[in-house]
Amino acid sequence: MHAPDDVLTRLRAIGWPDDDAARQALAAAGGECLARVVAQHRSGYDVLPGPGEPVRRVQPPPAWTRPRFPPEQRAAVGDWVTLDGGGRDIVALLPRRSVLKRAAAGEHYRQQLIAANVDHVLVVVGLDQDFNPRRIERYLVVVRASGAAPVLVLTKADQCPVLDDCLALLEEVQAGGVPIHAVNAKDAESLRVLHPYLGPGRTVVLVGSSGAGKSTLTNTLLGVEKMKTGTVREHDSRGRHTTTFRLLTPLPQGGCIIDTPGMRELKLSGDEDVTDSFEDIEAIAAGCRFRDCSHGNEPGCAVQEAIAGGRLDAERFASYAKLRDERDAAATSLAQRRAEERVLSRALNKRLKDKYGRR
Ligand SMILES: Nc1nc2c(ncn2[C@@H]2O[C@H](COP(=O)(O)OP(=O)(O)OP(=O)(O)O)[C@@H](O)[C@H]2O)c(=O)[nH]1
Ligand SMILES: [Mg+2]
Ligand SMILES: [Zn+2]
Known part of the structure; x- marks a missing residue:
């Protein structure tokens, strides 16, 4: 058994954050069976229980392998997981502090x-x-x-x-x-x-x-x-x-x-807020006559004026408009997919209830 301080030092060396949420998660999980996902393969995950320890090949919980299981609920590289007593299977995924997706x-x-x-x-x-x-x-x-x-x-x-x-x-x-x-x-x-x-x-x-x-x-x-x-x-x-x-x-x-492998294409997932990265354009757009101006052909468009006056790069605006439209289209697909998932999980719950009675 490691003393709790030992466990913390060991985990911090492989990136475990030392904040309140992490401390609570550590207390709930018990440091012994925590590990970090190092790589993902067809035949399982490679996880690291601590620095200098050998990487271990472990298997995901059966639920993760179901084709309809939402991919974002499966472990990704960098995730923290708990392992079963034998250290061979992943039991659960710990809550994430951040996740990069496309x-x-x-x-x-x-x-x-x-x-x-x-x-x-x-x-x-x-x-x-x-x-x-x-x-x-x-x-x-x-x-x-x-x-x-x-x-x-x-x-x-x-x-x-x-x-x-x-x-x-x-x-x-x-x-x-x-x-x-x-x-x-x-x-x-x-x-x-x-x-x-x-x-x-x-x-x-x-x-x-x-x-x-x-x-x-x-x-x-x-x-x-x-x-x-x-x-x-x-x-x-x-x-x-x-x-x-x-x-x-x-x-x-x-x-x-x-x-990571080099990316050919980075498509927006729909969860982004494009305006965050274009504060310069947002600031100019505050001067448009219409609140919902799309900065196309509307009269009194401050963004078009700024482009005409050389204060805003036309290419930067084109990039913003393209990303905005792509985000909106992806957000629509995402909402549709989430709605389908809700229907599916309702159907699954009903089947379980019919089979096993009230749960
Ligand atoms: N001179 C110089 N060469 C560099 C630098 N960074 C990378 N290179 C060279 O660029 C080439 C590609 O580097 P990699 O590190 O393989 O690139 P990568 O981003 O890992 O590529 P993928 O694995 O294919 O995604 C190699 O020949 C490197 O030596 C740098 O800062 N200066
Ligand atoms: Mg590389
Ligand atoms: Zn405008």
Whole structure:
């Protein structure tokens, strides 16, 4: 048996937060059977009971494997779970402090979890042809809905002759309160600026396109080449999708880092609030004649005036409008899916009641 303090130190080293909610959850669960999800495979989950301990392959509760089980209620990388006495099966998922998700690619609306219980989401963007302010805006909208704080990490600063120009294009992002760090992901010294986001009780996840340098950055922070990295194509800086699954790794200084495969597409899940990331446009829109102005062809539209007057970048507005429409469409699909789930769970409850009587 570990003494409770021991348990806490052990758990903090793998990112367990030390706040009231966490203390209550720990008291309720008992530290012995808590573990953190490190990776998810077809044949089960890899979990870590504590730092330096071997990773264990465990099985999910049977309910999670039902096809209709809502994906967001299954464990994701970064989740805390309780294990049964033998330590072989997951019994339950602990409440999350944050969860980063997107709509999965494909025809039918489905949410896909990227990581849970992270404090900061590091949006990793290469200062090569990967650099694209519009895509950065999209990432920030999705990250802001997670409950974790966004941080923009611009890699390959060592190879970028136009750093100041790139930073100038991110003026609104910076004004919106997102920290921006330009680094060389291969150089530990250069990554010191990221240390404030790391340490016991903390977790970061790296997201971005393939080839942006997520695994390079992970290796440099770790001090060992744990993750495989791959070169990018010369003509368009695209990576080769070297990382193929999400993986949580504890850091020597405490806390954890989650490396993820490069994303081809980041679709909004419908839970976002796009205006959060476009406060500059919201401020201008306060001057529109109509409260519900869509900033299209309405008379007295302050946003259109600002674009015409050169005070607002037309491309930034176009990006805002596109994300707003995409969010609204996703929110409609999400509401529909939730309604279907309610009908299904009512039907299931009725069947159980018919079979077993009043429960
Ligand atoms: N010079 C320089 N090269 C970098 C930097 N960051 C990454 N690279 C190079 O960029 C290439 C891609 O890096 P990876 O770390 O594999 O990229 P990734 O984001 O993990 O890519 P996926 O796993 O495919 O999603 C490698 O050749 C790295 O050496 C940097 O800051 N400076
Ligand atoms: Mg990688
Ligand atoms: Zn308007």
